[in-house]
Amino acid sequence: MPLDRPNRRDFLYTTLGAAALAAAGPLRAQAWPERPIVFICPWPAGGTADQSMRALCTVAGKVLGQSIVVENRAGASGMIGAKALASAKADGYTIGQIPISVTRFAQLGMLQADPRKDFSYIARTSGQTFGIAVKADSPFRTLQDLVDAAKARPGQVTYAHAGVGGATHVGMEEFAGAAGIRLNQVPYKGGAEALAGVLGGHVDVLADSSSWAPHVQAGKLRLLATWGEQRPPRFKDTPTLKELGYHVVVDAPNGIGAPKGVDPAILAQLRAAFRQAVASPEFKAVTDKIDAPVMYLDGPDYEKYVNTVYQKETVLIDKLKLRELMKG
Template identity: 70%
Template sequence: MHPTRRHFVLRSLGASALLATTARSWAAGYPDRPITFVCPWPAGGTADMTMRALCGAAAKQLGQTIVVENKAGASGMLGLKALASAKPDGYTIGQIPISVTRFSQLGTVQIDPLKDLTYLARTSGQAFGIAVRTDAPWKTLKEFVAAAKADPGKLTYGSAGIGGATHVGMEEFALAAGVQFNHIPYKGGAPALQDLMGGQIDALADSSSWAPHVKAGKLRLLATWGEKRTQDFPQTPTLREQGFDVVVDAPNGIGAPKGLDPAIERKLREVFKAAAASPEFTSACDKIDAPLMYLDGPDYEKYVAATYKKETVLIERLKLKELMAKG
């Protein structure tokens, strides 16, 4: 090798080694300042409550504060876009709504979930269900379906928005039942619940916002949407038990922007694994009847990829692009 060329190669190798050593040293000192956790939902909601409990447990492990920043809007996609666009230095992490696998294909958000994110952990699911008022004429899901068949498009239901888990889950159920509902989209589950209580809509498809009202005897729960019956409402059968092969649990997960240092990624995966098993987090999940669904980062990434494929089929089968175009 030419002396000048050899000198250049050796110098380059030395610089690379120095950079690698510096990166390892920097990662070893992580974190040396507070971490921002982007929650793509409003403060006080079920996702916010569980994520704050999770971050509190993780902060103890890290020896640093984790500041929860609520960036709500666009069915969780506003906050996720902010997360994906952040510097991949480990100081901005956040919740990844699984609906990104659907919204990215519908064009609602310019994120490729298979390329633009680092997956750290899947943590817990959600308890979804169909609720009606106790003075409603339908005592069972069977009666509700029969009424919908008798008068297609008359029965109304509210959801947290077009294209979200509750809207898609309800439409998937309608397809399986061979019925047609009149969907009334809201800007969240809370206003939809309020209108159900006030008699403006016939039914509500939502996560466990209905729970306290069911317990108080003001609402009737016709079905839950998980693999198994919920802990708080064991008397209510699932959709699958009632003959409709539909399961919706929309699990929450934790992630970071793409390009995270591998050493920092490993550390965060270890920390959130411990946090997901902590009394603080499990207690917060118990309060809203949310099932624990932990997966480590690599397995969570495989789950997202599988969900992406499932959503491709669902978008076509439910004609979601057409539904969203109608508004």
């Protein structure tokens, strides 16, 4: 009899343990994520933003144990993809890149969403290296040459950019204001077309992110200035606008978010996964390739940053008369 009691107890514990595992099984099966996640990239495939986002999604997918499938929904300076993200179901299975320009275009009426209310923020990832470039045979050998020419011929020096209201357009107008000059802006549908316009000799100056980099290294373009806080490692011989006395810094950092209302526990998993992805060697390899400075912020700090930029954009929109330009 004394032996029976331990046996019964062991049997009872074993039975209860099996029951507990059986109960836990469905809970584990229902744990998020249980299917692939869709990532909306608001830019064309193959561009610098697309390259960096794909690298992040590959690493973050491994961390989460599910693939993250990138869908390119380009158009309207990134706002088509941003609107699709804001309108998606808030279940954690749709995430995407949020261009910082949402803070401007929402106020200009190009985005039917409010970046202060309609997104859940996951991470700020990296910035971009913008610059002013000219053809190798251009008479503008320095930025001062360009400024002098623009002062001598107001409104006649032309520059190509990737779209009215975008970072390259606004950045150049900020620079022109700081330099006391008037330039003639020529909008294109994207950076690739703007680059082609300058290489083809149709426009004097290119204002773009690092699409110019391989052409500068090949000797086809001359880089006059970059727009970041510091010189990019590959172009250490080129000064920044700030170094040249113009207090203009444009880096337009990329970020990742989801629709508003995602479960906080799911959002925490996404934040942790993309935190690891930003710190990964895979992401560093891409950012080094495209001269993109890593500018990581966790979700809550990223949200604060977006709100700060929104307020700054309100002032800039009025200063540059962007509403009038958009109507034109």
